[in-house]
Amino acid sequence: MRKKVILGMSGGVDSSVSALLLKEAGYDVIGLFMKNWDEKDEFGVCTATEDANDARRVANQLGIPFYVINFEKEYWDRVFTYFLDEYKKGRTPNPDVMCNQEIKFNSFLDYALKLDADYIAMGHYAQVEKREGKYYLLRGKDRNKDQSYFLSRISQQALSRTLFPIGHLEKKEVREIAENNNLYTAKKKDSTGICFIGERDFDEFLDKYLLTKEGDIVDVDGNVLGKHKGLIHYTLGQRRGIGIGGIGTGEPWFVAGKNLKKNILYVAQGENHPALYSISLIGESPSWILGEAPIMPLKCTAKFRYRQDDIPVTVDMLENGNIHIGFDMPVKAVTPGQVAVLYQGEICLGGSIIKSIEPLDKKYEYLNRN
Secondary structure, three states, X not given: OOOEEEEEOOOOHHHHXXXXXXXXXXXXXEEEEEEOOOOOOOOOOOHHHHHHHHHHHHHHHHXXXXXXXXXXXXXHHHHHHHHHHHHHOOOOOXXXXXXXXXXXXXHHHHHHHHOOOOEEEOOOOEEEEEEOOEEEEEEOOOOOOOOHHHXXXXXXXXXXXXXXXXXXXXXXXXXXXXXXXXXXXXXXXXXXXXXXXXXXXXXXXXXXXXXXXXXXXXXXXXXXXXXXXXXXXXXXXXXXXXXXXXXXXXXXXXXXXXXXXXXXXXXXEOOOOHHHEEEEEEEEEEEEOOXXXXXXXXXXXXXXXXXXXXXXXXXXXXXXXXXXEEEEEEEEOOOOOOEEEEEEOOEEEEEEEEEEEEEOOHHHHHHHOO
């Protein structure tokens, strides 16, 4: 009897090729489009509707059933509310990581299991490997597209039921397969941005949901340089859009810290200014792919944002359940609210939300103290 797989189809080329490969492998494939957000763009078009139509066209090409399921309430309650709360705390969240944890590999999985699916599948560039009864999350073959960072908080139970049909392929191979099979989405551009914002103006979107208040821009020596448009619009290490060019040495300015209570945006001049660097972090709510923490202290590598090169680190468990991650070298623009994802070679061990950072120079500890 053929195994039933329910595939998350986004209307893009990756999930389209995933559907093709699963069908060719002999699975009984059902395509399911997740509608997580409902808002029209500036032209009055709901892009989710367009994407769902593209996914349906591919499903029809392949002769597989296709359905749309609405997860808007779950997304609002578990992802978007979290996103807004993090910004209110002065942090910079990663909603894509939370979407995978709460929606794609939780709500979607639960729904699929109720339909008696054997597996779910996604068009992510990542791989699953079973070893001695445990399921390991591995990086995707295409290092430029590897999405294990965004999957770092999914559970062992979810991973045991998940297939990543294109994880062993390079992006160019995926495009070639789509073109060779005349799939409707073969030449469709990859989507960019967070799903509920898309390619619209990010600052404008935040202003719609969160109150902002002007405040002082202050350099790390205490000089007031100008006014910011609301702390939610800035993140550590940010260079563009600060609005104080031409002051000082002529070198670019970077966001070095935010003080919520005083509504101050701190900046430092020069891309190698010591105020921009940290040597360790505290991570909260750690999540481990294997379901339990590794033996500590742990020598491994970490990424503190997507596409960052791996940083050698040492991880220790703290008594309160948080983790301490010490860096082998100072790292620039490590940002509270983002996810610290840990790796051992090709294996993704899990991830922790960055709570606070330890600056390279102790005199800059005040920069992010709220």
